[in-house]
Each structure stands twice: as C-alpha cells, then as structure tokens.
Amino acid sequence: MNNVSYRLPKTKTGQKTFDKIIRAGKKLFAGNGFQATSINDIIAKARVAAGTFYIYFDNKLALYLYLLDLYRTSIRKASSNAIVGLSSRQAMEREGLKAFIMFVKEDPLAYKLIWESLFVDFTIFKEYYMQFADSYMYHLKKFVDNGEVRNDIDIETVSYVLMGISNFVGLQILFRDKVTEQEIDFVVDEAMKILAAGLFLKVSK
Amino acid sequence: MNNVSYRLPKTKTGQKTFDKIIRAGKKLFAGNGFQATSINDIIAKARVAAGTFYIYFDNKLALYLYLLDLYRTSIRKASSNAIVGLSSRQAMEREGLKAFIMFVKEDPLAYKLIWESLFVDFTIFKEYYMQFADSYMYHLKKFVDNGEVRNDIDIETVSYVLMGISNFVGLQILFRDKVTEQEIDFVVDEAMKILAAGLFLKVSK
Numbered sequence: 001m002n003n004v005s006y007r008l009p010k011t012k013t014g015q016k017t018f019d020k021i022i023r024a025g026k027k028l029f030a031g032n033g034f035q036a037t038s039i040n041d042i043i044a045k046a047r048v049a050a051g052t053f054y055i056y057f058d059n060k061l062a063l064y065l066y067l068l069d070l071y072r073t074s075i076r077k078a079s080s081n082a083i084v085g086l087s088s089r090q091a092m093e094r095e096g097l098k099a100f101i102m103f104v105k106e107d108p109l110a111y112k113l114i115w116e117s118l119f120v121d122f123t124i125f126k127e128y129y130m131q132f133a134d135s136y137m138y139h140l141k142k143f144v145d146n147g148e149v150r151n152d153i154d155i156e157t158v159s160y161v162l163m164g165i166s167n168f169v170g171l172q173i174l175f176r177d178k179v180t181e182q183e184i185d186f187v188v189d190e191a192m193k194i195l196a197a198g199l200f201l202k203v204s205k
Numbered sequence: 206m207n208n209v210s211y212r213l214p215k216t217k218t219g220q221k222t223f224d225k226i227i228r229a230g231k232k233l234f235a236g237n238g239f240q241a242t243s244i245n246d247i248i249a250k251a252r253v254a255a256g257t258f259y260i261y262f263d264n265k266l267a268l269y270l271y272l273l274d275l276y277r278t279s280i281r282k283a284s285s286n287a288i289v290g291l292s293s294r295q296a297m298e299r300e301g302l303k304a305f306i307m308f309v310k311e312d313p314l315a316y317k318l319i320w321e322s323l324f325v326d327f328t329i330f331k332e333y334y335m336q337f338a339d340s341y342m343y344h345l346k347k348f349v350d351n352g353e354v355r356n357d358i359d360i361e362t363v364s365y366v367l368m369g370i371s372n373f374v375g376l377q378i379l380f381r382d383k384v385t386e387q388e389i390d391f392v393v394d395e396a397m398k399i400l401a402a403g404l405f406l407k408v409s410k
Contacts, residue, residue, distance in 0.1 A: 033324050036240035115320050119238050126380050133377075150398075157374065157395035164373025165366050172338075172365040175331050190362035193355075198403020 004062040020046040025063045030112035034120045078103045089143035090200045098188045100166045101173050133159040209267040225251040230268045235317035239325045276315055283308045294348035295405045303393045305371045306378050338364040
C-alpha cells in the first residue's frame, strides 16, 4: 500500500503545476470521495496537461497519501506551534485542543480527507490514528513519570479519549454557522474542566 | 433533503426482497462509498429484478437515509437495552459505552455508513450528531439536576466529549485484530476512570 510514491517538483513552474494538482485533488477527494474521483477529473479541474499528473504521482492513491500526510504534518505543526514555551501538560493539552479546532475551522476539508481514508483503505485509516495515538502516548508518558498525569489509567486508552474529545469538540464547533474565537475558547475550557479533574494531578509550579 | 422516502414491504416475499436490497446497499455504500455506488450496482448485488428497487425507495438517497436511520435506531436500542434497571448515571454511561463498542465490533460497517454521510451531504452528517447530542443533553440534564453530574460544565460540550470518547475508544477496539470481551471491559473501565473523577459527583445510594 505504501509502495506508491510521489516526486516533488524541482522548478518554480513545476511547483505551480504541483500545487494546482494538490488543490484540485483535495477538493475532489473531499467533495466526491476518492472512489468517485478519476485522474482525468483531477487533471481537468487543475487545468494541467494530460500526462503531467504522472510526472509527480504514480497514481491516484499516491496523491491521496501525499495529501493525508500533508494534513498529518500540518495538524502536528499547528499543535506544536501552539505549545511553544509551555511546560505544564494541562496547558499543552488546552492549547493543542484549541489549535486543532482552529485548524479544522479554517480547513474543514481536513475531516473529510482524513475520514475518507476509512473508505480508501481501512489500513490507511488505522495507521493514521494509531500513529497519532503512539505519538500521544510517547508525549504523555513523560508527564505520567513526573506526576502531572494520573498513573493509574491505561495510557493507550487516554490517548484515544483525548483524540475523541478533540475530534468531536471540533465537530461541535464546525456545526455552528458562525463562531468567534471567544466561543471556541469557551468550549475548549469547558472540555478541559473534565480533564483537569479527571486526568491531571495538581503539580506545584 | 428529507423529502425522499421509502415504502415498507407488505408481504413476506416483499420483506425478503426489501432485506436483500438493504444488505446490498449497506455493503456497497460502506465499501465503495455512496457516490461510486449506482442503483444498478445495488440491484445487481441484491439479485432483484430491475425496477424492484423503486417499489421501495424513491432513489439512492432514500435507501441511504433509511440505512442511516436503521443504525441510529439500532445504536440507541443497544444503549437503552444495556442500561435497563440502572439508576446511577455513571453506571449508565459505562454500560452505554460498552454497548456502543460491542455494537460497532459486531458491525464495523456502522462507522463507514455513518461517516459516509459527511460525503453524501454535510447537513445529514450534522443532523445525525446534533440529534445524538440533543438526546444526550436531554438525558444528562436530569442527572445534573439531581446532583450526579457536575453542574459547572456546559452540557452541550459534555455531550460532544462523551460522543468523542465512545467513537474513538470504539476505534481503539476496532483497530485490534482480536479482542475479547474482557479486554473491552478493561478499556471501558479505564475511560470511565477519567469520567468518574472528571464529570460525576459522588452520590449516596
């Protein structure tokens, strides 16, 4: 499944063409789904010459996997930017949750493209979330060790609970027609109340 | 969107045909997605005469909405069966979470069919979860009033947090190749530890 590959552009013109394909693919996969989108659809929407697609991507799956990876990287980057300078895990969790919500609010196609993997190939979907869970566990472990996070709860379950909260509180926000940053802060703080009492231990600072 | 409708069969033979269409639709929508599935595909897979489809369903969307409704009802039924005789909200939440996980473990197509609504029509997806959230809020409200659930957290956010936990702890289980009921109980209990301390107040019984 991961044998398919892509080739990054080497020139400015190439980059432009590459970006057009990326944008077209993102919209079509998220709009009509992976199965119902053909390479011809992508070429037509991107307005690139037939055959150009294959300069960069082996096939449709290669483009999809590239996009999924782009989301994975962008979401992680949004989180890690948001927690720069923080030392308490509870504060990191709050800012990470807010960053995720701001990200999907800005780019609601994220849900579609990521959950689309459930249809593209269950293995891709599974690996996407298992990798997130692994990374969560790795980062939480340190705070279990230093006494900030309860040590009597299975850390894998904690990771899935936290991913579930992010994803569904994200939906709660996305379901509103208009939402201000203040309203996002409110919802984030409400969700954090459960975690403050349920997951975190008080740490003297 | 909800103007499309279906007609239930009136005879035993009709019921058989209807069931065949339901099974075929479920597999095809979950396997290839709504967009990539045609009524002809469904008729072919169900092995029913061409035209029979329209006796029961106005169109493809009517069948999809029927199936989504079937899942909604079945998931609610599984939960409500699981909490018969319980009076504490914390115990209900535990059994409801376990019932949801047992349900999706038995029928993993549930995720696909429900999340597929994100692609069929965002309004359908939104209504599906908003209705669940409304029902959650309605039921939680009573236990906020009687002091079992914290009254200082926005109840809408609580509902999305709980739905997020169910869905993602459900995935955690689904990602395992083999899983025993004992392992499900373990994961459910671990998740409940967060809620026991984070959401519920001790109530004398």
